Amino acid sequence: MPRRAENDLPKAKITASSLQRGLQIFKFSGNHRWKFYLGLVFLILTSATALAFPKLVGMLVDCAKEGNLPKANNIALGLLGILFCQAFFSFFRLSLFIQFTEHTLGNLRLALYSHLIKLPMTFYSQRRVGELNSRLSADTSQIYDTLATSLAEFLRQFTLIIGGIILLAFMSEKLTLMMLAIVPLVVIAAVIFGRFIRKYSKKTSDAVAESQVVVEETLQGITNVKAFANEWFEIGRYSERIKEVINLGIKGGQYRGYFASFIILCLFGSIVAVVWYGVVLIIQGDMKIGELVSFVLYSIFVGASFGGIAEIYSQLQKAVGATERVFELLGEESEQIKSVPQSDIPKIKGEVAFEHVAFSYPSRQEIQVLRDVNFSADFGQKIALVGPSGVGKSTIASLLLRFYDIEGGHIQIDGKDISQYDLETLRGNMSIVPQDVILFGGTIRENIAYGKPEATEQEIETAARRANAYDFVNGFPEKFDTIVGERGIKLSGGQRQRIAIARALLKNPAILILDEATSSLDSESEKLVQEALEVLMEGRTSIIIAHRLSTIRNADKILVLDKGEIIEQGTHSELMLHENGLYRSLSTLQFS
Template identity: 35%
Template sequence: MRNNSLKAAFQYKRIDLSNVNKFDSKKAENMGATLKQIWNYLKMEKGKLFLVILMVFISSIFALLGPFLVGMSIDNFIAVQQLNGLGLLLVGLVIVYIIHSLSLFLQNYWMVDISQQTVYTLRKNLFEQFHRLPISYFDKRQHGELMSRLTNDIDNINNTLNQSVIQIFASILTLLGTVSIMLYLSPVLTLVTMSIIPVMFFSMRWITRRTGPLYKLQQRDLGDVNGYVEEIVSGQHVVKTYSQEDYVTSQFEQRNKSLQNTGFWALTISGFIPKIMNTLNFLSFAMIAFVGGVLVITSDGSLVTVGTIVIFTEYARQFTRPLNELSNQFNLLLSAIAGAERVFQVMDETGEEIDEKDAVEIPDTKGHLVFNQVSFGYESAKILNDISFEARSGEMIAFVGHTGAGKTTIINLISRFYNYNSGQITLDGIDIKKIKRSSLRKHMAFVLQDTFLFHGTIRENIRYGRLEATDEEIEQAAKDANAHDFILSLQDKYDTILDQDGSGISQGQKQLLTIARALLAEPKILILDEATSNIDTVTELKIQEALKRLMKGRTSFVIAHRLNTIREADEIIMLENGEIMEQGNHQELMNLQGKYYQLYQ
């Protein structure tokens, strides 16, 4: 069993590293661009960042000063048995370490503030970007995978900013200071200490060339796992209905195993760093002790003193420690960059098309909408072709046809979730491309087949239609939607907390709440997507009655799956393959005895 596991692991390593090679060509370019974007956020806190760097500079100087004073005490006082002045030097040593500790505290305190502010701004901007992206972006991606970018990837950046920025600055300064003092004290011992650098360099290069791409794969696999979990949790009813628990578990197991393997190799390879550094550190100590001892004996202390050897052993540790920390922080930095790249991929996505320069606000509308030879295609696929119809103020227009006929696409064009390619759509005689999207949608309300309720009270869910509405207006909307009675039957009435899926109330009751929300919005244009499907007869009658109140005096567009619900429509449009096959009222289409007649029969 163990041999099989190892074989599978190394087989994965071979497969995974072939994927890793895909990242090599653009790795440096992407890393530079990502670091530049992170810096753009960091420099918003330039004042505090300067203070952090100042404290790092002070702490690095005093960290180097401590061992130097210890060496001086050995050579100038202890070795020659001179006590006069030793107490003063020890007091100075205490002051050095107090200042060193204080500067460490301040630099960490300010850096935490900087990182939290940076991550706050980054998370805020990413969330705002989600709302700028077009609907098509979310249609093509798992929501859980996008959530992973907002949570895991940004947390990864946060952790790295807290740890790495200070450590990198401190390590570089400590390294430069250590080498300078070592050269001043003994060039020979400095050369001995630095002889380990080539081994260290090639070791780190071998490791980081593998861990960087592996961290990217790890973040990708983590997003894949989160996306799948979100999808399956949302679809639990379907999973249980078809008894597919074993299947989805096996699918999750594959994704989870992929994440485990990627994380295993990323952490295993990066875990070589402290082992290599410790080995080189011990080797450096041995070499300094041997060479230093030989120099002390052969030169009778003229070239090197015992105090100098003590200083060098401490500085050798301070020389390898920053190199070790730089290597470790570089791995953390690679992990953060992998997460940051995924965040900035979303940030760099083209948002929903901005309003045209001459787009206007419409304070009011009659709801008179005209399609004139409208065609639309998405990603080279033609979806609508030469669509023409007119919806006068207060009329009800129904769209019927088989799945894929283009019904939902027409609705998306009306609400400008997509822009048509040719032809023209006008509202009250104004091309809708000349109307600001926010202004256009402000006059619309949607009641869809798949109800969506936010986590919160019933009152808050209804108020979402018009945030400034009073409690009295909310209750009146609930009464008009036939929802008031069932709300009062609940223990907390309008203050009843609903989960996102509205658990605790029926599907029909959820639909009544969405109708109340639409009523509260007081729209001039109403879009309905078969709001009565999968509803019991009694609730359906309540919904139909509420919908009649809702549609009264409003221009309504209805996607119909049950044709008996649209008999009273002013115009019914029969669609097939993105084209209008028939249009007219119910009686006219029945008299034609064409496709609508056949579908109705």
């Protein structure tokens, strides 16, 4: 499905409670709130000068009948003065609103991102990244547009409608009643009709997009199309989509024709009716020619404002909805994480114990992933976790990092329950080298230093040497300043793994987690990475999730999991003695 466009953002009903929630946005304005209030003053001044303009134009027209040139000159100068003032007020109105909005939205985006990144894994297991990214981009952009322009424009249009109607009533009550009986209704009808046409145009656009999906799928899978000799089948599929586009386009064209006819007949007809009645009043002596000119200009102001305010109200509804969704995320309970330099985190020894641990993922409560898991790892030991896919090996690593809280039992580190450690100390003493290493899109230096942001150049180079990464890094023209690309795409799998190992070495963790770190590498890369891993595992407790059993033969203890339980444990030699054991069966399959 295509990503939701900003124009398609859902709307929220504007009520007293929704407005109150929307006003929370001002909390993020800091010491820039005065710019919004001063901008409102300039907004009122802009509206006032706009309302004075038609009156002076009418007086200028009357000067022609009176033959009063000096008065005409003075009024013309007054009009130029009003235009100058309006330009002056408009500049400061826009400038102040934009300054207020930029600072407010900058603070909001930073607060939202800072909050999102502190939310627990239970939250991310139930939300899509695209949805969260939309909150940061589409929703905040909608709020920006509203604060910068839509809100001010709504207030300006509202002021013009109220002020315009009051001034019209002073000029001629009869003509005002006639205008209000015709023009606003016609304008509102035109707005509703216009919205219907835009929705129909969107249907046509969606149909075109669906036809392009057929083209994209066909061209991407052209080998399959040719292999199955399905060219005519695909042409038929595309033909059906094109027919739908044609039919929608023709209907849309007819509706646009009706709309054009409506505008010519009704909208301009209503203006003719107002002018005709004004002429009647002039003939009867109830109105001057200049007053009629002013009245027509005021009527255009009021009519245009009626038309504009409906669309702006729609934008405000979207902004209220966007604000509610943003504050809904800000209301989620985050993990308590403090900003602590890696060098200041207290060191732990690294003795691990799982006692009768039971766990189910919050999003799948009905499935128990781990049940009554018991094992211990002394300082410096290598503990390997093996078993079929989906038996809970990676879950044990996630629980050790406290991405999730357990349902039953205890996890202890150095004899202390894991829940009693603050997250900085706990995670600051652990490192993970996953199967699919994700690097950030900066330099190699920045990615290695991610394990210890305050590391010196010497420390980074030493970590690279120990991870078997220094030689290949030095082979690049930019050396440690080489850009790795998005997710490390410019590096091979083995190179990414060694950068991840260097990152872990720099952090110098007490507990190391290796999640199938060599399973997707070729033999040469695996040899280099395995050598680096041996260096990394020295002098620290290592939890190794293994797919290739050859990599864990020398482990101090191997835990065999099946259906969330540890069904066998021991060294490689001990487990191979179990004739009908799962470990022996897995080994036989891999090495036969």
